[in-house]
Amino acid sequence: xxxSKSVRLAAAIATWVLTSTNLPAAQTNVAVAANFTEVAxxxxxxxxxxxxxxxxxxxxxxxxxxxxxxxxAPFQVxxxxxxxxxxxxxxxxxxxxxxxxxxxIGKLVLWSKTPGLVKGEETLKAASFAKLAIINPVAAxxxxxxxxTMKFLKIYDALKPKIVEGATVVxxxxxxxxxxAELGFIALSQLTGPETxxxxxxxxxxYSPIRQDAVLLKTGAxxxxxxxxxxxxxxxxxxxxxxxxxxxxxxxS
Amino acid sequence: MSGLPPELWQSVWLTxxxxxxxxxILLVVATPLAWWxxxxxxxxxxxxxxxxxxxxxxxxxxLGFYLLVTLGPNGPGGSIASLWGGRTLAFxxxxxxxxxxxxxxxxxVQPIRNAFAAIGDRPLEVAATLRASPRRAFWTVAxxxxxxxxxxxxxxxxxxxxxxxxxxxxxxxxxxxxxKVLSVAIFDYVEASRWHEANILAGGMVIFAFAVILTMxxxxxxxxxxxx
Numbered sequence: 209x210x211x212s213k214s215v216r217l218a219a220a221i222a223t224w225v226l227t228s229t230n231l232p233a234a235q236t237n238v239a240v241a242a243n244f245t246e247v248a249x250x251x252x253x254x255x256x257x258x259x260x261x262x263x264x265x266x267x268x269x270x271x272x273x274x275x276x277x278x279x280x281a282p283f284q285v286x287x288x289x290x291x292x293x294x295x296x297x298x299x300x301x302x303x304x305x306x307x308x309x310x311x312x313i314g315k316l317v318l319w320s321k322t323p324g325l326v327k328g329e330e331t332l333k334a335a336s337f338a339k340l341a342i343i344n345p346v347a348a349x350x351x352x353x354x355x356x357t358m359k360f361l362k363i364y365d366a367l368k369p370k371i372v373e374g375a376t377v378v379x380x381x382x383x384x385x386x387x388x389a390e391l392g393f394i395a396l397s398q399l400t401g402p403e404t405x406x407x408x409x410x411x412x413x414x415y416s417p418i419r420q421d422a423v424l425l426k427t428g429a430x431x432x433x434x435x436x437x438x439x440x441x442x443x444x445x446x447x448x449x450x451x452x453x454x455x456x457x458x459x460x461s
Numbered sequence: 462m463s464g465l466p467p468e469l470w471q472s473v474w475l476t477x478x479x480x481x482x483x484x485x486i487l488l489v490v491a492t493p494l495a496w497w498x499x500x501x502x503x504x505x506x507x508x509x510x511x512x513x514x515x516x517x518x519x520x521x522x523x524l525g526f527y528l529l530v531t532l533g534p535n536g537p538g539g540s541i542a543s544l545w546g547g548r549t550l551a552f553x554x555x556x557x558x559x560x561x562x563x564x565x566x567x568x569x570v571q572p573i574r575n576a577f578a579a580i581g582d583r584p585l586e587v588a589a590t591l592r593a594s595p596r597r598a599f600w601t602v603a604x605x606x607x608x609x610x611x612x613x614x615x616x617x618x619x620x621x622x623x624x625x626x627x628x629x630x631x632x633x634x635x636x637x638x639x640x641k642v643l644s645v646a647i648f649d650y651v652e653a654s655r656w657h658e659a660n661i662l663a664g665g666m667v668i669f670a671f672a673v674i675l676t677m678x679x680x681x682x683x684x685x686x687x688x689x
Contacts, residue, residue: 269652271652271653271654272651272652274654275651275652275654338547338548338549339548339549339552339634341634344635344649344652346649346652346653347649347652347653371636372552372634372635372636373634373635373636374634374635375630375635375648375652379631382529383529383551383634386529386530386533386535386551387533387534387535387539387548387549388529388532388533388534388548388549388551388552389549389552389634390548
């Protein structure tokens with residue numbers, strides 16, 4: 209009796225394994241720079257509706273993902289917040305050459321929860337605030353862009369004692385959201401919700417464009433979900449979503 | 462070791478300073494608390510002990526999130542900071558001390574409480590028959606006998622504060638000289654792919670952790686011999 213029971217169990221498991229691998233839908237793990245969080249979620253939903261493939265998203269800073277990928281992290285696609293790290297991964301032999309392309313150009317914004325506090329660069333020059341949140345400039349391009357902007361306006365050294373760093377754009381946003389910092393440089397894409405307060409869209413002349421590149425990692429080359437996700441990212445459908453969140457598309461800036 | 466960049470030394474000293482101040486505060490706070498917990502028969506004493514032990518189980522992000530809100534301008538931390546014209550206790554050394562005290566509390570209270578409990582009632586009763594006041598009995602009987610517990614608590618409290626990361630990352634803001642402690646500095650170096658510096662710091666931490674655990678084991682071994 210016991211024997212036939214285990215045979216039946218084994219048969220059930222075998223059937224389950226076979227049917228689950230026979231499913232047409234595949235899965236891919238995508239590392240996404242934190243500024244692209246909301247957009248990536250919406251794109252992944254549209255991607256699933258269209259292809260029935262699933263993109264499992266992880267969010268973090270580009271620097272963190274780069275380090276993890278060099279150490280064999282199980283991602284197949286990487287949506288970086290810069291173009292240097294995807295290029296470096298190609299040079300490292302970890303990404304498919306020629307697969308990197310700019311999926312979005314990010315916009316930097318200075319934001320405060322207090323209405324009327326942020327007026328423009330004069331707000332920074334007046335410096336009548338205690339804490340200014342930015343993103344860690346060595347790990348995330350939006351932080352580097354913030355520093356570049358302040359250096360361009362020649363106020364970086366004066367503001368340096370007031371700067372607090374978040375590890376990702378999400379954390380910098382939280383610092384401002386909780387009121388711990390009066391204002392902060394974040395990604396425009398983070399302000400598409402019902403956030404009130406005041407903001408200044410930093411003019412593009414003040415910092416080099418934040419070209420956000422995607423790249424297909426070598427681990428993703430044989431994965432159908434990964435290759436179609438990269439393809440989907442270029443589709444008009446995805447581009448509409450990307451633009452909706454305040455990004456500029458390549459060749460349109 | 463003198464070849465290290467100064468910013469690295471700054472993180473080392475900041476960490477030592479934070480851990481030392483936290484440990485001193487914890488010993489002051491934890492001693493009466495542990496004494497009370499060890500002697501009290503009130504049923505809610507265990508509830509208090511459980512609250513103190515919560516950071517053992519909760520991820521640091523839970524404490525970090527609550528602290529970010531309570532230390533901020535809309536919480537009590539903001540009111541305290543306004544006493545000296547500040548807005549928030551987040552991003553300050555003082556804020557880190559508050560967070561570390563809460564976070565490392567169970568590591569100090571627990572060993573001291575156990576040490577007090579292990580003494581039992583008898584030595585204190587004997588002291589009382591010798592007309593020692595409860596205060597005197599506490600200082601001359603209980604505290605000396607609980608010495609290994611204090612040592613363990615101090616070492617653990619210090620070490621755990623050195624090793625905290627998630628909390629500091631969430632409320633610190635990564636300010637050199639104020640909140641950029643060792644664990645965050647290592648995180649920073651790894652993110653920036655500066656593995657040489659990361660290696661030095663991480664290696665140092667491994668040696669430190671080894672020394673701490675070895676010390677702890679030796680303390681426990683010695684106290685076991687002393688108390689037959």
